[in-house]
Amino acid sequence: MTATVAAVRTARPGRRTFRRGLRFLVGHRRAVLALAAWSLVESVQTFLTGYCLARALDDGFLADRTAPGLGWLAVAAAAALTVGPVQRGVFAQLAALVEPLRDVLVRRAVSGALERAVADPGRVDLTAVSRLTQQTELVRDGFAGLVLTARSFVFHLAGALAGLLALAPVLLLPVLPPLLVGLALFTAALRPTARAQRAFLDAGEALADRAGAAAAGLRDVTACGAAPVVGERAGAEIDTAERASRTLARWAAVRALTLGAAGQLPVVTLLIMAPWLLRHGVTAGALAGAFTFLVQSLLPALHTLMTALATAGARLLVVLERFDRATEAGPPPTKVASSPLPPAAGPRPLLPLAGHGRPPAVRAAGVSLRYGAAAPPVLDGLDLVVEEGEHLAVVGPSGVGKSTLTGVLSGLRTPDRGAVWLDGVPVAGRGAGELAPLRVLIPQEAYVFTGTVAENLRLLDPAASADRLARVADLLGAGPLLDALGGPDAVCDPAALSQGQRQLLALCRAYLSPAPLALLDEATCHLDPAAEALAETAFAARPGTLIVVAHRLSSARRADRVLVLDGARSALGTHDELLRDSAAYREMTGCWAADEPNAPHDNTTVGT
Numbered sequence: 001m002t003a004t005v006a007a008v009r010t011a012r013p014g015r016r017t018f019r020r021g022l023r024f025l026v027g028h029r030r031a032v033l034a035l036a037a038w039s040l041v042e043s044v045q046t047f048l049t050g051y052c053l054a055r056a057l058d059d060g061f062l063a064d065r066t067a068p069g070l071g072w073l074a075v076a077a078a079a080a081l082t083v084g085p086v087q088r089g090v091f092a093q094l095a096a097l098v099e100p101l102r103d104v105l106v107r108r109a110v111s112g113a114l115e116r117a118v119a120d121p122g123r124v125d126l127t128a129v130s131r132l133t134q135q136t137e138l139v140r141d142g143f144a145g146l147v148l149t150a151r152s153f154v155f156h157l158a159g160a161l162a163g164l165l166a167l168a169p170v171l172l173l174p175v176l177p178p179l180l181v182g183l184a185l186f187t188a189a190l191r192p193t194a195r196a197q198r199a200f201l202d203a204g205e206a207l208a209d210r211a212g213a214a215a216a217g218l219r220d221v222t223a224c225g226a227a228p229v230v231g232e233r234a235g236a237e238i239d240t241a242e243r244a245s246r247t248l249a250r251w252a253a254v255r256a257l258t259l260g261a262a263g264q265l266p267v268v269t270l271l272i273m274a275p276w277l278l279r280h281g282v283t284a285g286a287l288a289g290a291f292t293f294l295v296q297s298l299l300p301a302l303h304t305l306m307t308a309l310a311t312a313g314a315r316l317l318v319v320l321e322r323f324d325r326a327t328e329a330g331p332p333p334t335k336v337a338s339s340p341l342p343p344a345a346g347p348r349p350l351l352p353l354a355g356h357g358r359p360p361a362v363r364a365a366g367v368s369l370r371y372g373a374a375a376p377p378v379l380d381g382l383d384l385v386v387e388e389g390e391h392l393a394v395v396g397p398s399g400v401g402k403s404t405l406t407g408v409l410s411g412l413r414t415p416d417r418g419a420v421w422l423d424g425v426p427v428a429g430r431g432a433g434e435l436a437p438l439r440v441l442i443p444q445e446a447y448v449f450t451g452t453v454a455e456n457l458r459l460l461d462p463a464a465s466a467d468r469l470a471r472v473a474d475l476l477g478a479g480p481l482l483d484a485l486g487g488p489d490a491v492c493d494p495a496a497l498s499q500g501q502r503q504l505l506a507l508c509r510a511y512l513s514p515a516p517l518a519l520l521d522e523a524t525c526h527l528d529p530a531a532e533a534l535a536e537t538a539f540a541a542r543p544g545t546l547i548v549v550a551h552r553l554s555s556a557r558r559a560d561r562v563l564v565l566d567g568a569r570s571a572l573g574t575h576d577e578l579l580r581d582s583a584a585y586r587e588m589t590g591c592w593a594a595d596e597p598n599a600p601h602d603n604t605t606v607g608t
Helices: 002-027 029-063 066-081 083-119 127-167 169-216 218-224 227-279 284-328 402-410 453-457 466-475 479-485 499-512 529-541 553-558 575-581 583-589
Strands: 362-369 379-386 391-395 417-422 439-442 517-521 545-549 561-564 571-573
Touching: 002 029, 029 066, 029 083, 029 127, 029 284, 066 083, 083 127, 127 169, 127 284, 169 227, 169 284, 227 284, 362 402, 379 402, 379 417, 391 402, 391 553, 402 417, 402 439, 402 517, 402 545, 439 499, 453 466, 453 499, 466 479, 466 499, 479 499, 499 517, 499 529, 517 529, 529 545, 529 553, 561 575, 561 583, 571 575, 575 583
Parallel strands: 391 545, 391 561, 439 517, 517 545
Antiparallel strands: 362 379, 362 417, 561 571
């Protein structure tokens, strides 16, 4: 029952489109009649080509009469010279038929878009642009091609059949039955071919949509561990597209068989029956004229028509059906934005922070890493201990390895040598799920996904209450941003947010995380100095340990200690100690003398 209803629904748009096409042709019958008149001249040219050849042989060359033979060939040549003017007239009338169709489609597209805009002012119908440009031109070009091929076949067929009748009516016997059989088989295969073409296009578009959505939300997919689900759904779309492609290929093979039946059987049958036809009064010239009709005119036109109907015709029908649905339907249904995240499994347990007698929050021993066997090491034998509750700033020139260090400490990168421990737990060999309760990392490119503001903030602590969300937002200076977005339940569009706004949301999310170690990899670089100071001060007061990749002197001065990464000149100490002992740090802060520790101001850039 369901399949029957689906088939009826599929067929109805095609019939409606066909009826509309007929009404359009009737409404422009003057252009249709003019096109037919020019095509009739082409039909006469087809008739004369085969008929004059037959007469030139029978009444001229085969009868040893050269002059009449040449005369008949001259008539055929004169008829051939009319091709140019006829084609010019055909294309002129074709334009008078095709251009109004484009105007009708443009008016319908604009009217449909305006009706949607009035019905739903808050939604922009971006597909209207496609209908005005791509789809309209596809219909225009497809319709023009079908009109040309159909007209050519009809009038070539008329000229050829008239020529066969004029030469010898018995010639229709070997030509007409196989031609009709091939056309009948082709017509029977046309509808399932169109359905296969429609299914193929639908499957391709569905796969493209699925791939586009997956690519746009790749970070969401990775963050949520949804890769298996997304891969399974994409695999289903790929399987559907493959089945549709195979079905279309099978019907293409059927089309080739019907084309062979209609296009080759008449010639084969005429060859087989040639002796019998000659014995029953058909002349050699008439037989040669029949072959001319078939090979020169009828069969090429038939081949072009069948190919166009099976490919461009099916595609044109699908585009018109979609155009009808898009311009006739009401306003698009309102989509309910939802988060791509899987249901939360519950809050992560807050690990006890290290106290007296506990291991350090971070320990790195002999860490080395290089990008490529021949590349110089980015980190070379680094030893580092960060105590629980400490605030460490990491500074250095661009490309020296600051982000690489945070990646190694967070477990996102595996060092070539050495080891890292977080709160006494070795990082090596542990997956993201095991490391998530131990640390939270915010990169420079803040991650915000499509969903509500609250869903973004609760990513690392699904159990956080609405009051806690509000308190953390106020603490980090993100309260005005949440109000501007419409509150925690408002839908968040990452593309509509500035880089600084995305960083504020990511900072609030990280602050809510129960992980005791927070790593900020230039996570405040798009905030102004005041907003950055507020955020870093809040994180410094947060229970746990803070490591900040700093890009301003103010960040370094707020830290308990500063790690200077500068190749062989790397150093670790307090701000004042490094000003005294590290030339690299003095160079980065703009302080050239050890006795001028207060010379730089808080907006001085540390590193480039």
